[in-house]
Amino acid sequence: MASLKVYGDHLSPYLTIVKLVLAEKGIDFQLVPISLFKAEQKTPEFLKLNPWGKVPVMEDEDGPNGKPLVLAESRAISIYLAKKYWDTGTPLMPDPSDPAATGRFNEAMLAEALYIDTPAIEVAVEKLIKLSRGLALNEVALNALRATLKTNFAVVDRILATRPYIAGDEYGLVDIFYTPSIHLLERSGEKDVMEGLEHLASWWAKVKSRKQTAHVTAEAHAAFDELMAMTKTANGTGEGDKTGASSKLQLPCESEDVCNY
Numbered sequence: 001m002a003s004l005k006v007y008g009d010h011l012s013p014y015l016t017i018v019k020l021v022l023a024e025k026g027i028d029f030q031l032v033p034i035s036l037f038k039a040e041q042k043t044p045e046f047l048k049l050n051p052w053g054k055v056p057v058m059e060d061e062d063g064p065n066g067k068p069l070v071l072a073e074s075r076a077i078s079i080y081l082a083k084k085y086w087d088t089g090t091p092l093m094p095d096p097s098d099p100a101a102t103g104r105f106n107e108a109m110l111a112e113a114l115y116i117d118t119p120a121i122e123v124a125v126e127k128l129i130k131l132s133r134g135l136a137l138n139e140v141a142l143n144a145l146r147a148t149l150k151t152n153f154a155v156v157d158r159i160l161a162t163r164p165y166i167a168g169d170e171y172g173l174v175d176i177f178y179t180p181s182i183h184l185l186e187r188s189g190e191k192d193v194m195e196g197l198e199h200l201a202s203w204w205a206k207v208k209s210r211k212q213t214a215h216v217t218a219e220a221h222a223a224f225d226e227l228m229a230m231t232k233t234a235n236g237t238g239e240g241d242k243t244g245a246s247s248k249l250q251l252p253c254e255s256e257d258v259c260n261y
């Protein structure tokens with residue numbers, strides 16, 4: 001049995017980040033399924049692992065000094081794993097003794113978290129989760145998110161004109177942090193927010209075709225296929241009501257919060 005457990009739901013883009021890191025490192029782990037739709041991330045037992053009640057959570061029985069370590073937050077987990085398995089698989093982070101490369105890495109990581117992740121995930125929640133639950137889309141909010149993403153991806157494109165990967169010369173964690181957001185935008189039919197950005201497009205072609213991570217991406221897509229199939233069964237339409245206004249779909253969510261990502 002692997003000494004590393006990761007708690008999560010394949011629908012979670014943040015679980016996908018951790019799985020991409022583990023795939024690049026070639027590290028075995030045990031996935032402990034936590035269903036967002038059943039609000040399992042809010043049980044008293046799970047809240048002891050992560051008081052914020054969110055997935056993913058990592059539990060490393062073989063943590064530093066042989067002590068177990070529990071960590072939440074996908075980026076914190078990713079950095080921990082990249083450091084712990086420094087000599088295994090793809091390096092993923094600059095050498096900590098190089099302050100310039102580390103500074104560039106931190107800058108790129110924070111920019112992704114602040115300017116891309118939130119609007120991209122909000123678009124996906126609007127287009128995939130709300131629609132699958134038969135809730136009306138908020139077109140005003142969607143248009144504002146699209147405008148923000150267009151502006152911010154144009155900046156990413158300008159950065160990628162100067163270097164091959166987001167944080168420097170090598171593929172690494174920050175490229176991974178972008179990956180589920182962009183997959184979700186594609187999946188939501190929203191890739192227009194990246195239209196005409198050629199440096200971004202050639203970087204994305206390299207990143208999305210990495211063999212090491214193909215199975216992780218396939219698992220995330222399968223989870224969304226399952227969600228859409230539930231929509232199809234409940235609505236009899238195949239894709240849910242485009243406006244959401246008249247859909248009768250009821251997914252097995254136990255509270256409004258649960259599906260609020």
Ligand SMILES: N[C@@H](CCC(=O)N[C@@H](CS)C(=O)NCC(=O)O)C(=O)O
Nearest residue numbers: 012013014054055056073074075261
């Ligand atoms: N910043 C966190 C975000 C984690 C997060 O929002 N997870 C979502 C699933 S994608 C969640 O657990 N939502 C359930 C809830 O908020 O109740 C990370 O990077 O790990």
